[in-house]
Amino acid sequence: MSASTSADAMPHATVVFVGHHKAGKSTAVGHMLVKLGGVDKRTWERVERETSTRPASRYSWIVDRLRLERDRGLTLDIKLHRLALPPTTAASPGSLPLPSSSSPSSSSAGLVLTLVDTPGHPDCLKSTIAGITQADVAVLVVDSRPTVLDSPAFSGQTRDLAHLATALIDKRCLVVAVNLVDVVVEGDPAVAEQRFQDASETIKRLLKRLTPLPPVLVPVSALTGDNLTEPSPRMTWWPGPSLTGAVAAAVEGAPGVARESKEARDAAARPLRIPLIGTFKVGGIGTVPAGRLAGGSIRQGTSAQLLPPPASPSSSSAAAASTAAWDAAGGGGGGDGRLAAAVRSLESFHDARAAAAAGEWVGLAVKGVHASRLRRGCVVSEAGDRPARLAASFTARVQVLRDPTSKRPGKSRCLGLGYCALVHVHTAQAPCLLRSIKTFNKKGEVVSAAATHLREGDIAEVELAPLVPLVVEPYTDYPALGRFAVRAAVRADPDFTAAFSGLNGGGGGGGPMGQSGPLMAPVIVALGRVEAVKYMEPAPEPAPRSPVAEARRAAQPGQGAAPATTATTTTSPAPVAASPHVQAHAKEAEPASTSMSTAEATVVAVAAAVESSSIPLIDITSNGDDEGGHRG
Incomplete structure (x- = not known):
């Protein structure tokens, strides 16, 4: 009890580890837990026995505990682990200098970190976004091998993850861990240093204009533990901090971590x-x-x-x-x-x-x-203090990162009015109907007050109407519930498929379960912040039936006396009945023409399918030889 009490007195921060598939995220998290006492002796001895024939999986199995994850060698969902850093570690000499706005009190009192390991496979991007939205600091783990750095799969996925980390967390709270430096560190340290420098230049070009300051890059070896928690004697060429020191410094600059900060007081209120x-x-x-x-x-x-x-x-x-x-x-x-x-x-x-x-x-x-x-x-x-309410629609300021069809001449734009956007906000995802578009230039001047579609690079104010129940808040009132990302899926071209197959270690299957068929590449279409919300009015309670009506209903063949049985029957009605949001929007936007009715019915069917599906995707398919195919 005393240990938990002392941990409660320390500042809390959540650190999410993101990166492309096979970058070493789970290995890095598991090795940090072992080195800093986050794994008990019995668990470590059991993992050592289970990995006696697979030593390279020793640390990742501490995090990946499902049988399917261990057999396939990938993470399928986010994992949470708590780690208490003592004051000597949180304020280690290798830490980066603290920002002027931060307070040194948290480092002097220690630090409690919640490490979030996320999936790297593109098919699990939904879970990765949910983990990113809950973090204070992001660690982007990058494979330093040249064959990976030069692949289109790496550049596209890494850029999307960096966009998510800087937009959904904070631009100042990104640390890049350059992994797999150990491949050559024993043979020739000079070669290891050169590999790190080359990887750093590639990453800086990739992340250009995403952060106000150059990103913090740290060389590590997740498998051997070099420079994870303390400076490594095998990396004498590196004068900077260890990964733990860099994370502790980033946590110090994260808004809202220090309990006496203005952001923390606002969050508590x-x-x-x-x-x-x-x-x-x-x-x-x-x-x-x-x-x-x-x-x-x-x-x-x-x-x-x-x-x-x-x-x-x-x-x-x-x-x-x-x-x-x-x-x-x-x-x-x-x-x-x-x-x-x-x-x-x-x-x-x-x-x-x-x-x-x-x-x-x-x-x-x-x-x-x-x-x-x-x-x-x-x-x-x-319930008694400003409870959450469902959103009927919301207005948001968005920046379009990618339109997969914008460079295809003669093809219709997909990001137009009526587009069903798959919105990720906090831990939720919901299909939302695009109702209106107002575009702006970089100076904030209105370009078109009634635009019909969005192009790549556009900055716009849009109105989105959720097709399933969704809770959002204005960003100025509740930042954690007001930042969102829009995701879509494109049919990858042959170059992307071949590159990802090589990155995945071979194999023709595109999904995490090895399913056959064309590879669908999930991509981030836009990032945005909620500006205003129109809330739904609470539905009135149904009026009780009179005894006479109840008796007549009970006398009818096949009718029971309890109304709850009829309301919750499992027979399959029309897809529109799957959600009151779908019914409301379908009725409100019902057009006069037959063609528009078909389009609206398609949107409603997609919404019902997304609501009942565990892995929803909004597919924007394109042929592999199109210029608009996803190439990172």
């Missing part, structure tokens, strides 16, 4: 918001949703409200059947989908807590909500 990263069902405890406090505070006994509501039971599954049974028994929330729950207890990385503040990761033991009703992207708020 905001209403409670916890975007859920996952939900667990623990024996003897019950439903445990988990996430990071974006703002506010929570304690035992808090009356919580959870939004958005679960997926429609029309997407038949075991979870939907369980949800229907729970609803029939009287569980659930309000008529507009709100779920009410009482917080019975709090826990943070197996430590019981009485309360938690902004920036901390917690698990909530809630009463009154079935586990099948919660999913990643739900938001926890306090």
Whole structure:
């Protein structure tokens, strides 16, 4: 208990590790945990036995614990690990100089880091974005081998990840770890130094104009541990900090980490918001949703409200059947989908807590909500203090990074009015209908007040209408819930496919499960910030039936007496019934012409499919020989 109490007194920060596939993210995180005491002796001995014939996987298996992940050699979802840095490590001599705006108190008191390992495979980009949105500092892990640095797959994926890290976190909070320097460090240190310099020049060109200052680059070897937590005697040519020292310095400059800073005080004063990263069902405890406090505070006994509501039971599954049974028994929330729950207890990385503040990761033991009703992207708020509300539409300022069809002459623009954008905001993803576009030049002057489409490089103010329940907040009121990215998928050209196959170690399958077929390359289309939100009005509670009407209904063949059974039946209705958002937007935007009705029906069908799918993609396909194909 004393250890957890001392850790609670330290500043908390979340560090996310991102990078292309096979860059060494999991190995770096696992090796840091071993070196800094984040792995207990029993776990380490078990991993050593299991990897006796695969020594190169020793440290990555500390993080990747699923059988499928170990067999395939890749990370499928984000992993969280807590690490307490003592004052001597947090303020090591190798650390970078602190920014003038930061306070040295956190380094003198130690530091608690939550390390987030993210997938590197492009097919898992959805989970990677969810991890990035919850971080204070990003570590971009880069493979220093020339064959990787020169590949189009590396340049395209690394640029997208850097865009996400600088836009969704902070431009000053990016550290680049140049990995695999150990390949030549033993043979000739001069060659290792030259490799690091060459890789640094390539990375600086790639990240040009993304950060106000040149990025912090640190040479490391994730497998051998060189320069991970302390300067390596085999890298005498490197005068800079270790990776841990560089991360500690970046954390010092991250806004909101120091508890006495203005950003931290503002976060504490905001209403409670916890975007859920996952939900667990623990024996003897019950439903445990988990996430990071974006703002506010929570304690035992808090009356919580959870939004958005679960997926429609029309997407038949075991979870939907369980949800229907729970609803029939009287569980659930309000008529507009709100779920009410009482917080019975709090826990943070197996430590019981009485309360938690902004920036901390917690698990909530809630009463009154079935586990099948919660999913990643739900938001926890306090019922009596400015609770979260669903967005009917929102206005945002966006910057278009890429339009896969913009360079194809004679082809229609895909980023036009009516485009169904797949928006990633906090831990949620939702298809949103593009309703209006107003473009600006770099000086902020209006170019077109009623544009019909967006081009690559455009800066615009757009109106987006979610087609599924979604919680967003204006960026000025709640930065963590007001930054978003727009993702799409393009059919990769042969050069990209060949490059990624080589980066992946061979094989023709494009997906993480090795499925055959053309490789679909997920790409980041745009980045944006929410400026204003139009909220949905709470739906009124249904009026109770009169005894006479109930008796007539019960007398009809095949009709039961309980209205909840009819409301939660698992028979498949029309796809539009999957979401009240889809019904509202389809009815509001219903055109007169037959062709437009078909297009609107397609958007509605896509929204219903995305809502019920675990890996949604908005496909923008192109032939491999088109000039607009994705080439990084």
